[in-house]
Amino acid sequence: MGAKKKDILIQFNRDIILASARKLFQLSGINRTSMDEIAREADCSKSTIYVYFKNKDEIINYIVYEHMVLLRNALQECTPDNKDFERSYYAICNTLVDFQEQYPLYFESLLSEIDVEQEKIQQPGLLADIYKVGEQINDIIGELLKSGIEHNCLREDLELIPTVFYLWSSISGIILLANQKQKYLKMRVGMDKTMFLNYSFKTLLQSIIK
Amino acid sequence: MGAKKKDILIQFNRDIILASARKLFQLSGINRTSMDEIAREADCSKSTIYVYFKNKDEIINYIVYEHMVLLRNALQECTPDNKDFERSYYAICNTLVDFQEQYPLYFESLLSEIDVEQEKIQQPGLLADIYKVGEQINDIIGELLKSGIEHNCLREDLELIPTVFYLWSSISGIILLANQKQKYLKMRVGMDKTMFLNYSFKTLLQSIIK
Amino acid sequence: MGAKKKDILIQFNRDIILASARKLFQLSGINRTSMDEIAREADCSKSTIYVYFKNKDEIINYIVYEHMVLLRNALQECTPDNKDFERSYYAICNTLVDFQEQYPLYFESLLSEIDVEQEKIQQPGLLADIYKVGEQINDIIGELLKSGIEHNCLREDLELIPTVFYLWSSISGIILLANQKQKYLKMRVGMDKTMFLNYSFKTLLQSIIK
Amino acid sequence: MGAKKKDILIQFNRDIILASARKLFQLSGINRTSMDEIAREADCSKSTIYVYFKNKDEIINYIVYEHMVLLRNALQECTPDNKDFERSYYAICNTLVDFQEQYPLYFESLLSEIDVEQEKIQQPGLLADIYKVGEQINDIIGELLKSGIEHNCLREDLELIPTVFYLWSSISGIILLANQKQKYLKMRVGMDKTMFLNYSFKTLLQSIIK
DNA sequence: CATGAATGAGGATTCATTCAT
DNA sequence: AATGAATGAATCCTCATTCAT
Known part of the structure; x- marks a missing residue:
C-alpha cells in the first residue's frame, strides 16, 4: 500500500486525504473524527495532512x-x-x-x-x-x-x-x-x-x- | 419520616445541580460546559454529581x-x-x-x-x-x-x-x-x-x- | 514508590510536582522541560498536574x-x-x-x-x-x-x-x-x-x- | 569563469535567504520564526535553505x-x-x-x-x-x-x-x-x-x- | 543546484469518569 | 451521602529535518 501510493498517487495525496476524511466523517461524524484517524485511514503521517491543509x-x-x-x-x-x-x-x-x-x-x-x-x-x-x-x-x-x-x-x-x-x-x-x-x-x-x-x-x- | 426527609434532601441536591447545569448550558452550550464547571457552580464536588446522576x-x-x-x-x-x-x-x-x-x-x-x-x-x-x-x-x-x-x-x-x-x-x-x-x-x-x-x-x- | 507516595504523601503531591519541576527546570531549562517529563518525574499522570496547577x-x-x-x-x-x-x-x-x-x-x-x-x-x-x-x-x-x-x-x-x-x-x-x-x-x-x-x-x- | 559566476550566484541566494531570516527574526523573534516562513519569504523551497545552510x-x-x-x-x-x-x-x-x-x-x-x-x-x-x-x-x-x-x-x-x-x-x-x-x-x-x-x-x- | 514530499517527535491542555474512604 | 484524588484517552497543531529525484 505504502509503496503503491508513493509510486502512483504522489500528486493525488490531497485526494486521498480528502477521501479518508469524507469516509470517516460519514462514518462517525465530523467532530468525532480526529486528525489521527484521518492520517491512519490515509496511510500517511498526521503532519503530512498539515502539508496539504491548513x-x-x-x-x-x-x-x-x-x-x-x-x-x-x-x-x-x-x-x-x-x-x-x-x-x-x-x-x-x-x-x-x-x-x-x-x-x-x-x-x-x-x-x-x-x-x-x-x-x-x-x-x-x-x-x-x-x-x-x-x-x-x-x-x-x-x-x-x-x-x-x-x-x-x-x-x-x-x-x-x-x-x-x-x-x-x-x-x-x-x-x-x-x-x-x-x-x-x-x-x-x-x-x-x-x-x-x-x-x-x-x-x-x-x-x-x- | 426520616426517609421522607432524606428524599426531600436528595431532591434538593439534585435540583441545585440541575439548576447549575441549566444555567451553564444556556450560557455556553452543552458541550462546552464541563462537569467541573457544573460542580463549581453547584458548590459541590464533582463526584457528588455522580451520586445523583449516572x-x-x-x-x-x-x-x-x-x-x-x-x-x-x-x-x-x-x-x-x-x-x-x-x-x-x-x-x-x-x-x-x-x-x-x-x-x-x-x-x-x-x-x-x-x-x-x-x-x-x-x-x-x-x-x-x-x-x-x-x-x-x-x-x-x-x-x-x-x-x-x-x-x-x-x-x-x-x-x-x-x-x-x-x-x-x-x-x-x-x-x-x-x-x-x-x-x-x-x-x-x-x-x-x-x-x-x-x-x-x-x-x-x-x-x-x- | 507509587504505594509509598499514596500512603504518606497524599497531600504533599503539590510539593512533589513542584520539586520535580524545579529539578527538571534546573537540569534542562524551563522551556525544554515538558509537562510529560514533569509528570514522569513526579510519578503521576499528566492530568494530575492540571489538578494542582492551572x-x-x-x-x-x-x-x-x-x-x-x-x-x-x-x-x-x-x-x-x-x-x-x-x-x-x-x-x-x-x-x-x-x-x-x-x-x-x-x-x-x-x-x-x-x-x-x-x-x-x-x-x-x-x-x-x-x-x-x-x-x-x-x-x-x-x-x-x-x-x-x-x-x-x-x-x-x-x-x-x-x-x-x-x-x-x-x-x-x-x-x-x-x-x-x-x-x-x-x-x-x-x-x-x-x-x-x-x-x-x-x-x-x-x-x-x- | 563559470566557477566564479557560480560563486556569485551562490552568494546571491545565500543573501536572499539571510535577508529573509533577518527580517522575520526582527519581526517576530528567532524562535517564533520557522524555516517554512523563511522559505516563503525568500521565495524558495524549504529544502533549498538546507542547501545553503546546514x-x-x-x-x-x-x-x-x-x-x-x-x-x-x-x-x-x-x-x-x-x-x-x-x-x-x-x-x-x-x-x-x-x-x-x-x-x-x-x-x-x-x-x-x-x-x-x-x-x-x-x-x-x-x-x-x-x-x-x-x-x-x-x-x-x-x-x-x-x-x-x-x-x-x-x-x-x-x-x-x-x-x-x-x-x-x-x-x-x-x-x-x-x-x-x-x-x-x-x-x-x-x-x-x-x-x-x-x-x-x-x-x-x-x-x-x- | 533545487525541490516536492513526507514525517517523527513532540507539546500543552481538556474532560468525563472511577474509586477508596 | 459525599468527596478528594487521580487519570486515560483524546485533541489539534508545530517544526526542524531528511531524502529521492
Whole structure:
C-alpha cells in the first residue's frame, strides 16, 4: 500500500486525504473524527495532512463545499426549462430527499449553515465559495418560482425571495423529521417514509399554487 | 419520616445541580460546559454529581425533558378550547418562536431528537418520559387539527397524524432558518425576522385550510 | 514508590510536582522541560498536574516566586543594621553571586523580568506576589543607600531610586559576564571568577562612595 | 569563469535567504520564526535553505555575526583617535543604547553569548568568527582605556582587561534594565529612560576616572 | 543546484469518569 | 451521602529535518 501510493498517487495525496476524511466523517461524524484517524485511514503521517491543509476546518470546509456543489448540480437538473412547475417542484423535493439519504451529515450542515460573518464571505476563499454555491441553490429555486409566476400557476400574492426561503426551510424540515420519525410513522399510521414525504410535499405545494 | 426527609434532601441536591447545569448550558452550550464547571457552580464536588446522576448524559436528558415539559405546557395554553382554529394555529407558531428565542439550545434538540431505539423507550426512565412528552405535544396539535376538521375549516383530504408531523416539521424548519438567515433577509429583501415568520406561517396555513 | 507516595504523601503531591519541576527546570531549562517529563518525574499522570496547577505558567511562576523569596531573605540578612555600608554592600554582592551559582536559571529570570502589565500586578495572584517581592528587594538596597547617605559615606549628588537600579543592574551585569567569560579571563589574564568579581565590585563601589 | 559566476550566484541566494531570516527574526523573534516562513519569504523551497545552510542554527549564527560586525563598526567610530576619553566613553555608551534599540534581539544575544567550548572556537567557522569579532570589540574598549591611562585621566590602580569586562558588563546591565523598567522608573521617580541612562553612565564613569 | 514530499517527535491542555474512604 | 484524588484517552497543531529525484 505504502509503496503503491508513493509510486502512483504522489500528486493525488490531497485526494486521498480528502477521501479518508469524507469516509470517516460519514462514518462517525465530523467532530468525532480526529486528525489521527484521518492520517491512519490515509496511510500517511498526521503532519503530512498539515502539508496539504491548513487545519481541520479547511478539510471540513472543503468537503462541505464539495457536497454543496454536488447538490447544486443535482438541483440544476431538476429544472431543465422551468416549464412544468409541479414536475420541477417534485424533482427538487426528491433530489433533496436523495441527498439527505446519501449524505445525511451534509444535509444537516446545510440547515445549520450559520450566518457567516460578512468579512469572511467577502475575502476570496473556501468560505466565500461555499456562500456562493448557497446563493446559486437559492437562485435555482428562485428561477423556478419566477417562471411559475410567469406561467400563472402560482398564487399572486407570493413574494419571491421570502417564498424561496419558506419552501427551502419547510422542505428541509419535512425531510429531517421524516427521517427521524420513520419508525414511529410506520408503527403509528402504517405510513412509510416515502408516503409521508409525498403527502407532505403535496400538501406544501397547495400553499403556493392557485 | 426520616426517609421522607432524606428524599426531600436528595431532591434538593439534585435540583441545585440541575439548576447549575441549566444555567451553564444556556450560557455556553452543552458541550462546552464541563462537569467541573457544573460542580463549581453547584458548590459541590464533582463526584457528588455522580451520586445523583449516572453521567453527563443523564443531566442533559433531564434538562431536555424539563424544557419539553415547559414547551408542552405553553402549547397547551394555545388551544384553550380549540374553537378558533386560526387563532390557535398562530398561537402555536408564536409559542414555538418564543421557545426558540428563549431556549435555542433545546429548540435544536427538539429537531434532532433522533429515533431512539424502541427498547430504551419502553423501559421506564428519562428517555421514556421524554418520548411521552413528545407524544403529548403531538397530541395537542392533533387535537387542534381534529377540531379544525370537525368545525369544517380544514381541507377534507387531510390525514390527521401525517399532518401533525407535516406542520410540526415545516414550522420548525421555518423558525430555524428565520433565525439563521436573519441578517441575510434584512439585507436582501429588507424583511425582518418577524415579518418573514408571519409571511411563512400565513402561507403554510393556506396549505391546510379550505 | 507509587504505594509509598499514596500512603504518606497524599497531600504533599503539590510539593512533589513542584520539586520535580524545579529539578527538571534546573537540569534542562524551563522551556525544554515538558509537562510529560514533569509528570514522569513526579510519578503521576499528566492530568494530575492540571489538578494542582492551572497550567505550566502557574508552575513556572510559582517556582520563580519561591526563588525570589529565597533571594530576598538572603539579602535581608546582608544588612542587619545598615551600619557598616561597605560590609553590607559586599554582602549583597556576594549573596547575588551565590544565588547565581545555585540558581543560574532564576538569576537570569531576575534580569529578564519584564515590565509586567499593570493590570496583572494589581489583581491578587502569583504575579502580584512576585512583583511585591521584587519591590522588597529594591527596598533592601534602597534602605542601605539611605543609611549610607545618612552616615555620610556616599557621594552627595546621588539620587536614591535611580542609584538602586544603577547598582542592581551593574552588579547583575557583572555577575552574568563573570560567569560567561570565566574561562576566557583565566586564560587571558590569569584571573579567576572570584578575583574578577571582587575587582569589579570594588571598582563599582568607587562610583558611589566619597 | 563559470566557477566564479557560480560563486556569485551562490552568494546571491545565500543573501536572499539571510535577508529573509533577518527580517522575520526582527519581526517576530528567532524562535517564533520557522524555516517554512523563511522559505516563503525568500521565495524558495524549504529544502533549498538546507542547501545553503546546514541548519537553522547556522542561519542564526550568521545573522548574529553580522550584527556583531555592525556593532563593532559602530563602536570603532566612537574612538576616532582616543583623545577625548570621556567623549569616547559616552559615545560608546550611546552606541550600545542605539544598538539595543535597533536590534534588541541581538543585544540580548550579546549578553547571553555563552562560553563556547574551546574546540569550536579553534576550528575555523562561524563560531570562531563570532568569537573574533567579540575580541575586536573588547579591543576597542581596551584601546580606549589604554589611551585613557596614558593620558593620565584614569585611576592608576585600574587593570586593563578586567576593567574592559567590568565596563562592558555594567553598561550592558544598565541598558538592559533601563529598557525593562522604563515604565516603572517613569511612574516611580518621573525619570525617563534617557535620563536614567545618562545618570547611570555618569555615575559609572566616576568609578574609573580620577 | 533545487525541490516536492513526507514525517517523527513532540507539546500543552481538556474532560468525563472511577474509586477508596 | 459525599468527596478528594487521580487519570486515560483524546485533541489539534508545530517544526526542524531528511531524502529521492
